[in-house]
Amino acid sequence: MSIMEYCGAAIVAMVGKDCVAIASDKRLGQQQLTVDMEFQKVFPITERTYIGLSGLATDVKTLHDRLRMRVNLYKHREERVIEPKTFTHLLSHMLYERRFGSYFISPVVAGLDKNNRPYICALDTIGCIDSSSDFVVCGTAATNLYGACESLWEPDLGPEELFETISQTLLSSIDRDAMSGWGAVVHIITPSGVITRDLKSRMD
């Protein structure tokens, strides 16, 4: 089994009308053994940019700690909040720095820029940016998520419709993936603020 599938994760981000959503499961495992059902994989970077980190749990924490430091340094140096696109390039550089000994992480970034335009993208372990105008997925349930996204997502969804869509997408995907699930969390980023909701899901 690959090191990328050691801990298990399901993360998805979607674009709506003047809003974006990012959702993840809560499981932390060691292969088939479930260790924690409250593991955080999606983190706020700024008030309107969120990042989801799927992959090896140790690198989730290490990378999040380092990103927090770099974003704080940016804030002090530039005296402004980092934009999602700028942040993605910062992240991309941090990942490529470790080209021949990479973090075992594939991240997803979701946010609204200063003009309230939605921005989502996914990166691979060495920082290749794959931006999208509809949805991005990562984790052990990525294939399941692609299928569910293709059939459920549609353009110009409002915040509440987007919440319903991303929740159903995630829940139906993790039900067929043994490595992810055990609860889920959804963040809807809107110009007026972020709505965070925990989802109940099958705990088996």
Place this chain on the structure above:
Amino acid sequence: MDAQFAIVGRDFAISVTDTGVSRSIVKMKHNQDKSWQLTPYTIMTVTGEPGDIEMFSEYIQSNIKLYSVRNAQDLTPKEIANFIRGELAEALRSRNAFSVNLLVTGFDKVTGEASLYRIDYLASMAKVPFGSHATPSFILYSVLDREYTPDITLEQGLEIVKKCIAALKTRFVVDMPEFTVKVVDAQGTRSIDIVQV
């Protein structure tokens, strides 16, 4: 193969380890205490590669003691767990990684809450209500999942510990005749003789 597990209630934590030290097929010792006192309110139990355990645990214990002496204040369990994880994660991506699995149990005097941090040799850290490591965890987690509720009392916690030990003795191939049981709460840390509970 060593067994370690821990349980957290609202204002106490119980940490349990077996006492055996073996090398290959030979038992070298029967009464090893595998827990390390970090502050009066925090203990860590460590299993894994014997040499790494000694080197890593002594390093952590000394540095946390140094912090206490320098600042006239002890680190909280959360701070300790994050410090340990940082050191382990840095070592992991160097030439000398430590092959150690840890459970950090502690009581925070300020918040009045007990906590348990489960850190494995890859430096994955999780704050959990109960935790265990390696092969014995396959047996222990099923007992803990069935018995545990967040509002257990210390007596109920010790009953769960007894059931866990019973499960290990009946279902696990490795013989573990004795266990060290320690409780951390507002009074500090104390050892408990599980037979007399």
